[in-house]
Amino acid sequence: xxxxxxxxxxxxxxxxxxxxxxxxxxxxxxxxxxxxxxxxxxxxxxxxxxxxxxxxxxxxxxxxxxxxxxxxxxxxxxxxxxxxxxxxxxxxxxxxxxxxxxxxxxxxxxxxxxxxxxxxxxxxxxxxxxxxxxxxxxxxxxxxxxxxxxxxxxxxxxxxxxxxxxxxxxxxxxxxxxxxxxxxxxxxxxxxxxxxxxxxxxxxxxxxxxxxxxxxxxxxxxxxxxxxxxxxxxxxxxxxxxxxxxxxxxxxxxxxxxxxxxxxxxxxxxxxxxxxxxxxxx
Numbered sequence: 260x261x262x263x264x265x266x267x268x269x270x271x272x273x274x275x276x277x278x279x280x281x282x283x284x285x286x287x288x289x290x291x292x293x294x295x296x297x298x299x300x301x302x303x304x305x306x307x308x309x310x311x312x313x314x315x316x317x318x319x320x321x322x323x324x325x326x327x328x329x330x331x332x333x334x335x336x337x338x339x340x341x342x343x344x345x346x347x348x349x350x351x352x353x354x355x356x357x358x359x360x361x362x363x364x365x366x367x368x369x370x371x372x373x374x375x376x377x378x379x380x381x382x383x384x385x386x387x388x389x390x391x392x393x394x395x396x397x398x399x400x401x402x403x404x405x406x407x408x409x410x411x412x413x414x415x416x417x418x419x420x421x422x423x424x425x426x427x428x429x430x431x432x433x434x435x436x437x438x439x440x441x442x443x444x445x446x447x448x449x450x451x452x453x454x455x456x457x458x459x460x461x462x463x464x465x466x467x468x469x470x471x472x473x474x475x476x477x478x479x480x481x482x483x484x485x486x487x488x489x490x491x492x493x494x495x496x497x498x499x500x501x502x503x504x505x506x507x508x509x510x511x512x513x514x515x516x517x518x519x520x521x522x523x524x525x526x527x528x529x530x531x532x533x534x535x536x537x538x539x540x541x
Contacts, residue, residue: 443482
């Protein structure tokens, strides 16, 4: 009903009554298949496909051309949600149904996000897929070498973690837009790369000298956040040494935060909004 409500509100095609019926169709076919055979589910799938084809054909005859694959695909997904409900997969079925509803509802934000990313962004995503989904699974998860202290899988997992954090922060930056402000720019700069943020903002001050105070604050914040990032990475990959490594990192983080506060109090005059926007790296 949640998915059907969203579809009826958005597309006026296959709404709050149709989707529950499709899901019940999947559940009943799976229940019948447990007694007869798997062909019942296959026949129900074919019947659903024919029903969708016939409905789209009628809509075409009536001059309604605003059709797409999204609603039809959602119908098939919800059909199989009903199937796995009959197989007692309650948690996966609930998660899939919620995900379908959110994906359908977030049409504009998702399309806007895709429009904002460029070729270099896509290449970065593909590199993460390469190192996380292609290389990582085939690496041996055992100690090798003369002293048996090198585990290729765990070493590469650290690479995936660092790249994943950086890419996730960068995509959040792209999703929120280029003019996200000084505060968020410093946080995301520390999560993406404090070194890159420092170089980028410092370089922009050559062209926009009035933005130097804002750029300095972003650099301070990025250099502060990076210690929190390192603490998080240690907690994930080596929790056994977290108690020994966290205190000095927290002290360094506090020192950087104190330096940022002192620097902020020193600059009485803030740059104009245009200067702050100009300091954001493109």
